[in-house]
Amino acid sequence: MKNKGFLYIFVIPVLITLYGFFQLYRMSDGLSPSDYDYNEMALRHFLSTIGLISSLLSLFISGAAMALCRYSTTVARKSQNTLVIMFNRCRKVFPFMMLGQIVFCGLSIIFYAFSEIAWIVSAFEMDAGSYKLLTLIGMGVLGVLWILIKSLINIKNCFAMFQPTPSLVIGHNVSEQQAAGLWQWVRELAAKINAVIPDNIVVGMEECFYVTANSVQLVDGEHLTGNTLYFPVTYARFMSEDEIAAVVGHELGHFTGQDTQYSLRFTPLYSGLQNSLEQVAIKAMGNSWIDNIVIYPALYIGNYFLKNLDETVNYWSRIREHAADAVGAKASSEQAFSSALLRICALSDDISQQIHRLYQGKFNDPDLAATVFEALKSRETIDAKAQLENSTTHPLDSHPPTSLRIAALNVQVDDALLIQASRPVSEHDYHNMDKWFADPQGLCQQLTQALKKELGEQGEQIRKELEAVSQIVAPEETLTFRLGKKNVWFMGGFAMVLFIIAAWVTSLIFSGPGAAGSTQVKVAAWTAGFSLFFALASVAMYRKTLQPLFTLSNDSILSVQLNKPVMLVDIEDISMRVIQSNCYLDLIMREDAELPISLLGRFSRSIAVVTKKHKITMIIAGTLLKEGCNEKISFDELYELLAKYLQAAHARRVLIELNS
Template sequence: MSSRVRAGFSLVLTTLILPAAVLGLALWQLDRGPAHYEEVLGQRDQVVRVLAELGASGADVSSRAPMTVQYGDGGMVYAGPAAMSAATAELDRLDRALWVSRLRNQLPPVVVVCAALVLVLGLVMLLGASALGKAGRRSREALERGFDLVRRLLPWLLGTQVVLTAAGVVAAVAFEAAPLLEVDSPSGRDLKAIAIAVLIMGLSLWTAGKAVLNLRTTLALFRPDPLEISGRSLWRAEAPGLWQWVEGLAERLGALRPDQIVVGLTGGFFVTSGPKCLWPSGETFEGRTLYLPLPYLPLLRQDEAEAIIGHELGHFTGGDTEYSLRFLPIYAGVNRSLAAMILAGRGSDGSEGLITRPAVELGLFVMHRFDRAVMHWSRLREFAADEAGARITSPEAAARALLRYDAVMGRVDAVLGHAFRTPHDAPADLVAATFEHARQHGLDDPAEEQEAQEPHPTDTHPPRHQRLAALGVAPSAALMEDVMAPPAETALSRVVSLFTDASTLFRDLSAELIGDAREAHRAYRESLEAAASAVGDEAVVIRDSGAAGGWILLPIGIVVGAMAVGMKLQEAGGSGSADVIAGIIGLFAVLLFAPGLWLVRRGARPFVTVSPTAITLDGVDRPLAWSDIEEVGYHVVGPPSKTRGLRFSVFLRPGIRLPGRARGRWARFKVKQRKIEIRSMRLREFTAQDFADLIHRYRAAAEARAVLEQEGSASPAVLGAASPDALIFPVATGGNGGGPVNHSPTIV
């Protein structure tokens, strides 16, 4: 079953089928309630008649009624004064039962109303979100109006649904548990059932209350956080040629001019109209902003750069950036409503709540409909922006720009990535270094980039082949050869002429990125050293014990053995069949007693032993070096923070020889998966989560030591390659760098 089918089934099950099932239960309760009331009423009338007859015979509770006066109830027959007393007590019980039954009969209508309203709300939200999604794909204004209405109504709708769901559950459970209150002396089973019913009702009301309280925060006014951009905002005096060029393109296009031009080394071309914060200067501003990545400018031809900038300015013309700002509160409102529902229903072990599950499913569906409509317009606007870029250049130039951007991306990433990985060896001018690297090594073949033939409904951009087709340009061999041609020798000087002091600007931006890299490496080295020192040099033994199970088996074995001895003594001299039965029972007693005694005498035994260099599993014939382990796994039943039993799995790296079995517990080997698994029924002094945290610390320490030992304390190149995405904000991502300390214990 595909994920899409599973998601659809889960949505229908929780929002439609379950409320319909509860509605069916309520209708059944509507039929059972009056029938039960009539039954109790009939029993009361019968007791009243019996009391009348007893009274007519002269019997009284305080008198010495003749023993011929009798009353039967529940298989017991009472005579004399006891008959009058029993009948009176039964009448009192039936009066209470009638009162409970009358109250009970008020509950099914509540369940009917709640279940019907939840079902209707689910249908309305499903159909409404679908209709708004379709209308939103026809008109961007309809999309904004419709889902802005959803943003304002969704907290109330989800809150109402959760409250109705909780009220329906409470009423339905109370109806089923109410007959237990009619009993004078409830049994232990009855008391357990009452306790379970009270627990379910209490949790339902608690969850609904949490959801309502959490939803209050979603009604607060949304204020978007500033977009953090790594770069410099340039005044006209700092880049007169650049401003003249961009404003000339805007005039030719008939587009709005940018209020700011920001240049940097990382990322791609983009425009934005929301609040922004420049990093590292901390400068904040609003208005229309055009961002230009400097390393790309000399690698693109003049008309290719103009097509890309025209494309970005086309988003100003279409009001795309303003629409994006208006969509932010909608996204924020729906996400906050979803978060409120999820947090309200989440258990202490991270499990999802049943009361809030329908609301969460509906919220996700609404968000999905909105996403599809927004991305639909996003893809259309990309086509329109491509047309804008082609209008001020040519369709052929716009097509070349699409392809060449992909062709030069690898050269930019190579230079910036190397500078981030080895800041001590980075060139002072990364723009010039990227240009020289591209001239020496050429550009990548954009045809090698894999892309989907059909866009996914939530893709923000159409596939490249569709954009080329819309421009009316086919990627011929001649075009691809032209796209991959190295940049002209004069391309860098053309870009330099746009700025008053390009050399200083390029070097300052390069120094900032290299400084960020050095700081990231320093922070990462500190994290490695902290991870390496988080464990001591001594080995730690984690033990488990079967003594608890042994103390359970021992008394059972003794009792069963006593039964066998008793049967033997009772049937002494009897038939041989009794001896056989006694012998079988005695054998069963031995099978219980012997393992129990063995478990108690054995006591605690090692489960695993961890040291800075290796882990030893009980039942495995050799220690496993941490460097030989690819991954570990944990499986528990119940909350990991409370459970002490678990299955622990170790997966070895390819090429590592599996160990053999040794004396001890039974270890399970799976050769194809390179997996070893051992099981503990009960860890001593550790919960499953404590155990996972301990293994995580030792793995992290071993890998950190390996990195530090391999490269030495003086070599910053060890600290791992940063991805191109991480280079956008190197300080924010460099601290964790995706290196060896970034494990997270996963327990399922």
Template sequence: MSETDKKWAARAKRWAVLFGIPLLMLLIGMWQWSRAGASVDVQATIAEYEQVVQELKAMEDASPRGRAKVKDSEGRSVDARLMRSRYERALAELKAGGLNVTTRNLQPTLAGCTMAFSVLALLWSALGVFYQNAMGKKAMQSREQLLATFEKGRRLLPTYMVVMVLLLFAAAIPLLVYEMMPILRHNRYSKGDMKLMLVLGGLALFLLYSGCKVLWDVWKASRKPMENEPIDVMGQSLAREKAPELWAFVDRVAAKTGAGMPDSIVVGLNEGFFVTEHPVKLSNGSMVPAGRVLYLPLPYMAFLNAGEVAAVIGHELGHFIGEDTLYSQRFSPIYAATINHLVAISGGEKHEESWMDFLRRPATLFGEMFLDSFHEAVRFWGRKRELAADAVGASVVSPQAVASSLLRITALEPHVSEALEMNWDQGQTVEGGIVGHVRQLVASKGMADPSQHLENRQSHPTDTHPELAVRLDALGVPITAELLGRAMDPLGSRLLQEFGLEQGTAPAAATGGTMAGSVAPAAVVDVNAALQSELTSVAASARSAKIAELQEIAALGRERTVIYERSWFQTGLFVFFTVVCVVGAAFLFNSRNGQLYGVGVLLAGLACAYFAFLFSRDGKEPALVLAPEGVQMFKAQELLPWSAIDDFQFNQANHVLTITLPLEQGVVPPALGVGRRRGQYVKKKHRLVLALKGVKKMKNDAFAELMVNYWRAYHARRELQRMGVQP
């Protein structure tokens, strides 16, 4: 299936929900309308019933011994006296104006309300889809239109979603109340009638309460201030006097681009190169002064020559020309506000799934569609701006320098990620910190081949870059052997020393001359060492907290636990059926003509006895064995490793607990050795489905938590091993 086909298939699924739920409510309303009949005209009906009563009396008087017969509405012959009694009771109810009349008159109104609100919900869905499509097309005209249309959409979205939820709730409430009307007309209520009325009435009141809560939650969400969350970086902000050579270098690049200078330069150990006008928070807790921030990562700068760094900085400063950073800063609040409203509509941050999600789903789905449409437009313009920034970087040095920097950063990225991970999670450091670790990895493993990663997108904290292949194609630079050779050259550069960011010596290599010819070495404060010290301190604290949390989880599943099914209910039920069938068969055998029926009932009793035996046997054999490394199911000969299970789903209905286990790709499911009623592998969905008749000596919720804890404990132990800690 092509990407276009997948896109249309996803859109069709969304429309099926968006329009399908209101349409279903409309059909139910129409069905109720067909059952309601016309409203009762009390006075006309009283007159009609009085005339019928008089006619029936006359027929009784004229008939010998008062045994006149009449036809009822179904064509059956009924005694006239009995029919007159029925009409007299109905006449008394009409004159008293009781529930019979009220409930009958309410039913068409309630059904009409359900249909009306369902139709309004359908029209509201259509209006939303139409407006969103128009908004999406308009956003593709310019970034100014993108911001204007989606800012307007952000303001309208809460109202739209609230109205959608309230329309569906307003359709559902009369739908529920309608079904209470026939029960209210009964002269005597059974326990079942009372329970059903309580359930229907409770659901209707709960919907009313939930509608009010949705309004309150959305109002609270709308009052949250739209603030940009700061970008956290492991870095230091360098004033001009602290790193004059670096600032002078950026000055020369900025002069070539005409973009203007950043207000702050931050050098660090994580992320890639970027510029931003978002708030930036450093690892020591301090905030970078507001304004334009240029971020430079030391692990990459240690391997790029001056021309490549100039090209990258030119690219980043090029974002200031088109005010990309300012636009990016204005995009984030739209995302944040929309997500806040989605959370409010879905039931709040502590929401748990319930049947009401069915009625809220069209509203939340529309919010998701809004986000997707906005993201698509942002990505469209972001791609154009990234390619324009590449052109600015090429104007500073050359297209080849931009291409070389892109490929070299791609070749370094796996080593930088590995060094950060080893330092952050495992506490393993080498001389020279992260930069020294990257140098060590490059020396021992060599550079990665960037030609194998042309679909990669370079990391950025706020934006998405186009794929590497797209950027190279836009530059018009083919991947030659010479370009690949430079990208995979394991020798580093001396730029960190020349910029005064690192003391000591580094592997000698030409800096490339371009843009750095007048830079004199100036060893000042070792920024790299200072950053590594900060990283070590922060990482140690985070590592200790993470280890403590993982060890607590890992302790949850160290012993084997044998799980037996609780099958006493099913066993007792079929034993009861067996006894009933045996008694019934004995009675039929003793009757004059019941021997044949007795044989059938006895056979049914034998079948019930067989099922009672099966359920009793199920409860005596282990259903599951939870072990530290995996779970053994029914009669399977081997454990299913916890690593093979992707997720868990637990559902309880009719005294049966259903466990659905989606499996990881490539996992071969074990042979369960039982029938389909107890467990089966669904090949199409690559999942195991187990059916337990409850769990002995344990509630189903407690068992589900226990099973998930074994899974969590297994993964916690693996993570501890990866971090170099004994579980």
């Protein structure tokens, strides 16, 4: 567990619990019944006790959640069925644990706060300062109450995150009349490998081959339940019948044994849980300290649960894929399955390029598969060798690298295999699947139009959203910032005070009778030294204020301290830390971005290039001013401004890519 997760799950509940014990200790330490009002102390004791019980329950939930997670992870290694059982048990219990953690942690803070209010009212004479303190405590209590109410209101969301959602698919559910040959071929293939016949066959163009037992929602409104096989004509058009049989056999292999329960039921649920937990965290969390204390422990419990299952899930995922690969080889041959894996990976880029044109609204051909065929027909070979370390894509799961899957089948990656996988597209392969459909050309054109309509609408919507974001910053808008002189005056004034003290002590040394004492000399020397140090520091700060710290434009950050501009599209993220009156702003750069070079020395610069962490850190000491109007800008305003410019720059970059 990372330190941050441990802090929120355990340290915060422990500190809250210790505070409860401290409250009870304060009430009993050295007091006799005559020292206090019995009713007032009874009330405080009751409130502190309830708060302590709540914090102990919060701490117990943290420990129980960690123990349950560790136990479940260990036991789940025994079998896939055990993993499914343990996951189902945890997914039912953990929402209660998360909500219990929020409620008990919040209640403990509320009762402790009420106990402190009772103490302040009874122990001090109420004046303006006391009322202000009570008001602050009351605001904190109201904040915690609001967090609890918000959590209870969102209880349905918390439980809904553990429920599977239908997969949205762009495709056509083919019936026996539309694809009698395909249905018959799939039945014979399933009988050969002793697999379950799918309930639905969805023919599409966007994804690769896969199966799912999760409910499927087609874009035309049809809702499918049961086992569904997704059959992509864009890939099948360029593969031999043996290769298609091997891949479909692999997918049907997931319908054998425990895979129907695990791979097809558990995997979509697990993926949905991950996405839903992230969304719940985004909606539930705020930026206040109350959110951090009350909500974060519960969210880290849910996150810890998922993270600990990842390794076990991946362990069984590798086993399942290799087992399904063996079934696919049985449906055809090891050689055909290995060739199919390499060929699918090699074809994916060309197919993706044409699909990208659909997003752009630039695709006008009637048949997507025919367009890909025309684009590939002029090539002598397809580069299959370069795909050995790639993985085939799957909307619900991940696959091991192709080289490992081929090696597990005891197939040598020799010239014969690479020649087979890299063969040029042919009319024979292209029309090979025609016999399985009543109207193959009409079906492909229908699928192309449906895909064009859906992706075109998605692309247009995305384009409108990006254009709106890109326009939040005007192209000619430029802002220049410089450091304020607040710290200069502070340092200079402090240096002057120290200098006066040093001068005064020195005058005492020379004006006093007899020889000066060693202590007086040391005080004068040290005070003069510190005066000189702060004077030099103030001069250095003053020099920094004479020139702009940086200039922010719609595409870059420019500073005289760096040898070249920092392009906004090269910044992946920004983070900010405020320590006392100093702000440390980190610009997290892309791994492939070339970092600028700092032109100033370590002690003279306000912008540091941290090469090892691939980031640029701005150190803003004191105040920051907008040049021209000398308007002060807060650190939060600066962060929001940079975030706005960053979003606009990235939106423009994506728009350029979409239109290219």
